[in-house]
Amino acid sequence: xxxxxxxxxxxxxxxxxxxxxxxxxxxxxxxxxxxxxxxxxxxxxxxxxxxxxxxxxxxxxxxxxxxxxxxxxxxxxxxxxxxxxxxxxxxxxxxxxxxxxxxxxxxxxxxxxxxxxxxxxxxxxxxxxxxxxxxxxxxxxxxxxxxxxxxxxxxxxxxxxxxxxxxxxxxxxxxxxxxxxxxxxxxxxxx
Amino acid sequence: xxxxxxxxxxxxxxxxxxxxxxxxxxxxxxxxxxxxxxxxxxxxxxxxxxxxxxxxxxxxxxxxxxxxxxxxxxxxxxxxxxxxxxxxxxxxxxxxxxxxxxxxxxxxxxxxxxxxxxxxxxxxxxxxxxxxxxxxxxxxxxxxxxxxxxxxxxxxxxxxxxxxxxxxxxxxxxxxxxxxxxxxxxxxxxxxxxxxxxxxxxxxxxxxxxxxxxxxxxxxxxxxxxxxxxxxxxxxxxxxxxxxxxxxxxxxxxxxxxxxxxxxxxxxxxxxxxxxxx
Numbered sequence: 001x002x003x004x005x006x007x008x009x010x011x012x013x014x015x016x017x018x019x020x021x022x023x024x025x026x027x028x029x030x031x032x033x034x035x036x037x038x039x040x041x042x043x044x045x046x047x048x049x050x051x052x053x054x055x056x057x058x059x060x061x062x063x064x065x066x067x068x069x070x071x072x073x074x075x076x077x078x079x080x081x082x083x084x085x086x087x088x089x090x091x092x093x094x095x096x097x098x099x100x101x102x103x104x105x106x107x108x109x110x111x112x113x114x115x116x117x118x119x120x121x122x123x124x125x126x127x128x129x130x131x132x133x134x135x136x137x138x139x140x141x142x143x144x145x146x147x148x149x150x151x152x153x154x155x156x157x158x159x160x161x162x163x164x165x166x167x168x169x170x171x172x173x174x175x176x177x178x179x180x181x182x183x184x185x186x187x188x189x190x191x
Numbered sequence: 192x193x194x195x196x197x198x199x200x201x202x203x204x205x206x207x208x209x210x211x212x213x214x215x216x217x218x219x220x221x222x223x224x225x226x227x228x229x230x231x232x233x234x235x236x237x238x239x240x241x242x243x244x245x246x247x248x249x250x251x252x253x254x255x256x257x258x259x260x261x262x263x264x265x266x267x268x269x270x271x272x273x274x275x276x277x278x279x280x281x282x283x284x285x286x287x288x289x290x291x292x293x294x295x296x297x298x299x300x301x302x303x304x305x306x307x308x309x310x311x312x313x314x315x316x317x318x319x320x321x322x323x324x325x326x327x328x329x330x331x332x333x334x335x336x337x338x339x340x341x342x343x344x345x346x347x348x349x350x351x352x353x354x355x356x357x358x359x360x361x362x363x364x365x366x367x368x369x370x371x372x373x374x375x376x377x378x379x380x381x382x383x384x385x386x387x388x389x390x391x392x393x394x395x396x397x398x399x400x401x402x403x404x405x406x407x408x409x410x411x412x413x414x415x416x417x418x419x420x421x422x423x424x425x426x427x428x429x430x431x432x433x434x435x436x437x438x439x440x441x442x443x444x445x446x447x448x449x450x451x452x453x454x455x456x457x458x459x460x461x462x463x464x465x466x467x468x469x
């Protein structure tokens with residue numbers, strides 16, 4: 001068996017861009033994203049599905065996109081599929097999403113290694129459940145570990161993001177800039 | 192076949208999967224990856240390639256037929272958290288994390304064959320059968336006895352686990368486990384109960400090298416349910432029947448004690464929450 005036999009070639013859409021990948025058969029989706037494609041949003045934490053630092057939203061080719069630990073997925077099983085990392089959550093010019101703004105406003109970020117995973121999981125939660133209870137937030141973030149801030153600020157950030165989204169459904173939506181300011185001062189002062 | 196490399200195959204049907212496996216001696220069947228990927232990382236498993244079942248649509252999903260739940264082998268644990276079986280729901284909901292449950296599968300949990308895996312006591316208490324498929328056909332075997340040692344099963348060369356069949360029941364079913372902390376923990380010991388026709392059937396995790404149940408324990412559990420025996424009687428029956436492992440997580444004595452506590456807890460729930468017994 002030649003060295004070349006170790007490799008698999010497949011296509012994968014990452015943050016909207018089609019990519020060709022050649023990787024060893026056992027490589028994880030996380031390894032392919034970070035080391036082969038230079039996509040550094042997902043972080044390597046525990047590398048075995050405990051910490052959630054590598055969380056991405058992926059459609060593994062079966063039309064069922066969901067958030068998963070990219071460290072646990074053999075990369076080639078995602079052949080023909082698509083992956084959305086934290087880069088897809090913010091705007092194209094580095095604009096932060098409402099969830100990201102809420103994390104900043106609530107002081108839910110310290111060293112930052114867990115943040116992309118938390119924001120990914122929290123964004124998915126708010127898409128499926130716009131008015132989560134505190135318990136539902138804690139359950140949804142159960143697979144994400146933080147070792148700096150503790151979880152109080154993070155849960156508060158998700159509550160803030162949910163509340164802001166509800167308030168944003170007012171007739172005149174806030175601009176992103178207003179939204180950012182509103183997270184710090186309240187919606188009326190921002191206008 | 193979506194992808195066929197010398198050491199990696201991405202089949203779309205069970206026959207394609209079996210053919211891919213036959214062509215790749217030494218390849219490991221991988222479904223969600225939650226078991227196999229950490230094993231490779233820690234070098235506790237060797238493999239010469241993957242045959243991934245992730246895209247075999249026919250193996251995913253839950254169907255109800257003839258008084259049974261037929262669960263495709265690669266049905267994710269996340270789907271079991273809302274399955275029409277309370278025991279399965281309880282065991283699935285406490286497995287790993289939400290991010291793991293979307294990928295971990297019932298088939299992977301069975302084939303891992305480790306006595307502390309979440310779903311196994313529920314399958315044993317519920318009298319599950321397994322559907323094993325090879326190039327020459329399918330056979331059904333009881334889950335009881337399928338696991339022969341930690342990590343070892345009765346799966347033959349060239350065979351795939353394709354479905355788990357769980358008899359439907361109208362009684363009470365539940366699962367409980369204890370670990371060293373209250374988050375993301377592997378069971379130090381675990382227990383499941385299914386009660387039907389006035390009787391209680393218990394099964395345990397980490398009570399022996401393989402998932403464990405015993406007629407003596409069920410007799411004592413049913414007697415407790417009927418008010419004919421005490422909690423201490425059931426704990427004594429459990430302690431006499433089990434042969435738990437001793438390791439760095441817990442002593443055999445601790446496990447023997449905790450298994451009795453879990454047995455009484457589940458029978459109490461069957462009586463209080465399920466309204467069963469005298």
